[in-house]
Amino acid sequence: MAAEGASPVMDPIHQFQVHPIFDLHLFGLDISFTNASLFKAIVLVAILALMVWGTRHRSLVPGRLQGSAEMIYEFVASTVRSTIGTEGMRFFPFVFSLFMFVFFSNMIGLIPGTFTVTSHIIVTFALAMLVITTVIVYGLMKHGAHFLRLFVPSGVPALLMPFIVLIEIISFVSRPISLSVRLFANMLAGHITLKVFGGFVAMMLSAGGVASLLAPLPLLAIPVLTAFELLVAFLQAYVFAILTCVYLNDALHPGH
Amino acid sequence: MISSAYAATAASGHGPDAGVAFPPFDPSSFVSQLFWLAIAFGALYWVMSRFAVPRMEQLLEVRRAKIAADLKHAADMQAKAQAAGEAYEKSLADARANAQTIAQQTQSKLNAEADAKRKTVEADLASKLAAAEKQMADTKAKALANVDAIASDAAAAIIERLTGKTPSPGDVAAAVAGAKAN
Numbered sequence: 189m190a191a192e193g194a195s196p197v198m199d200p201i202h203q204f205q206v207h208p209i210f211d212l213h214l215f216g217l218d219i220s221f222t223n224a225s226l227f228k229a230i231v232l233v234a235i236l237a238l239m240v241w242g243t244r245h246r247s248l249v250p251g252r253l254q255g256s257a258e259m260i261y262e263f264v265a266s267t268v269r270s271t272i273g274t275e276g277m278r279f280f281p282f283v284f285s286l287f288m289f290v291f292f293s294n295m296i297g298l299i300p301g302t303f304t305v306t307s308h309i310i311v312t313f314a315l316a317m318l319v320i321t322t323v324i325v326y327g328l329m330k331h332g333a334h335f336l337r338l339f340v341p342s343g344v345p346a347l348l349m350p351f352i353v354l355i356e357i358i359s360f361v362s363r364p365i366s367l368s369v370r371l372f373a374n375m376l377a378g379h380i381t382l383k384v385f386g387g388f389v390a391m392m393l394s395a396g397g398v399a400s401l402l403a404p405l406p407l408l409a410i411p412v413l414t415a416f417e418l419l420v421a422f423l424q425a426y427v428f429a430i431l432t433c434v435y436l437n438d439a440l441h442p443g444h
Numbered sequence: 445m446i447s448s449a450y451a452a453t454a455a456s457g458h459g460p461d462a463g464v465a466f467p468p469f470d471p472s473s474f475v476s477q478l479f480w481l482a483i484a485f486g487a488l489y490w491v492m493s494r495f496a497v498p499r500m501e502q503l504l505e506v507r508r509a510k511i512a513a514d515l516k517h518a519a520d521m522q523a524k525a526q527a528a529g530e531a532y533e534k535s536l537a538d539a540r541a542n543a544q545t546i547a548q549q550t551q552s553k554l555n556a557e558a559d560a561k562r563k564t565v566e567a568d569l570a571s572k573l574a575a576a577e578k579q580m581a582d583t584k585a586k587a588l589a590n591v592d593a594i595a596s597d598a599a600a601a602i603i604e605r606l607t608g609k610t611p612s613p614g615d616v617a618a619a620v621a622g623a624k625a626n
Contacts, residue, residue: 204467206477217475224473225480232484239496246503248510261500281493289488308468310477315485376468 200383204307204376224311227303231292239288260288264429271433272440279436282322286315287429294375294421298414306424307375309368316368319432327439338442367431374424378417385410595620 208220238260242253250258264284268276290306297304305311327335339356340349388406392399467473596616603611 201467206467206470206473208476212476217479218472219476219479221480222473222476224477225484228480228484232488235488236491236496239500240491243496243499243503246499246506248507258500258504261497261504281489281497284497285485285489285492288492289485305481308473308477310468310474311481314478314481318485372468 200380200387203303203379203383206308223303224305224308227293227296227305231289231296231305234292234296235288260291267426267430268433271430272437276433276436276440279322279433283429283432283436286319286432287425290315290371290428291422291425294425295418297375297379298417298421304375304379306371307379309372312368312372313364315428316364319367319435320364323435323439326436327442330439331442335439335442338438363431363435367428371424371428374420378413378420382410382413382417385413592617592620592624595624 206222206224208222209226211218211220213219238253238257242257245251245254247254261284264287265277265280268280268283272279293305293311296302297307324335327338331337339353339360341352341356344352385406389403389410392403392406596613599620600611600613600616603609603616
């Protein structure tokens with residue numbers, strides 16, 4: 189990565205670049221295997237390593253890996269149960285996959301030199317659309333036209349109803365946008381901040397004089413920011429999962 | 445610096461308009477991103493729903509069942525221990541009661557024996573006492589009778605000395621008896 193471009197070390201945007209590792213075209217579409225694809229694969233392998241390889245012994249008394257896997261499982265399961273209820277457990281593999289994918293993408297992205305899968309709006313938007321599509325398809329399948337009651341809250345005066353329905357529809361349509369932009373923007377901003385602070389250190393050192401003496405200050409900020417980013421990485425995965433649960437709850441129980 | 449970054453993007457980007465867009469908004473990578481995301485997430489969902497989640501459910505269920513069984517076993521054992529303890533307490537209480545009865549019986553038997561012995565001794569003593577008293581009374585009566593005779597003799601002698609006549613012993617005895625009665 190560092191070999192290309194003028195000064196990729198100092199460039200905060202460089203880490204988001206997608207470049208092909210080998211070109212692949214299908215039906216005239218560019219589906220090259222890129223560094224983004226590579227990290228999607230790494231995320232997948234890491235999750236499978238934890239959830240499948242880590243639990244291979246099926247020990248009664250779990251070891252470290254199995255303990256971690258169980259902890260995450262129980263955490264997501266309790267989130268799903270408390271948000272959608274026991275009947276929501278049919279969506280558990282979906283919510284769990286989403287949480288794991290986002291969580292591992294965020295976490296792996298924090299390792300210097302890696303690519304953050306969730307820092308691209310197309311990825312987060314695709315995941316958000318997957319959630320909303322699931323909500324709509326399942327809601328219509330289960331409740332048919334009654335699913336549209338989601339937009340018609342009970343106990344609203346008839347005069348206000350058109351406005352309320354309009355607001356409800358707008359809020360429903362904005363869900364995939366807010367869901368995807370929240371995650372994407374958090375990841376993007378966090379990584380840019382880290383890189384900018386890292387760039388400050390290099391710039392101040394090379395500037396010489398007083399600036400060189402002050403160079404350790406941004407360096408001290410980086411561990412703090414990294415800790416904060418670790419929190420954000422977990423929190424955004426959790427927010428993504430819990431909002432998915434909330435939206436799926438609408439599909440199960442459309443009446444307000 | 446930023447401009448050089450864009451130059452780098454332009455150099456390394458792919459697709460028709462690479463290099464112009466900010467990488468996360470670069471549409472040239474969208475198709476590839478979506479394609480590989482679909483594969484990665486599809487594979488993830490498949491493995492999670494088919495293998496990982498059922499395995500985890502089974503694992504937790506087995507553990508839950510094992511813990512429940514162990515707890516039940518422990519509760520059973522505790523109940524057994526408690527029953528054994530109660531049985532022990534009961535047998536101890538029985539033995540204690542038994543010992544008490546035996547002690548009581550022995551004591552009452554000993555008391556009865558002592559009573560009987562005491563009664564015979566008392567009766568013996570009483571009869572001896574009565575015999576002694578009788579003897580004393582006899583002796584006293586005899587002595588008293590002797591006193592009568594002495595009094596009669598003395599009275600007869602006094603009367604003889606005074607009167608010169610010998611009174612009949614019957615009169616003297618009657619007079620002594622009369623004086624004694626007074």
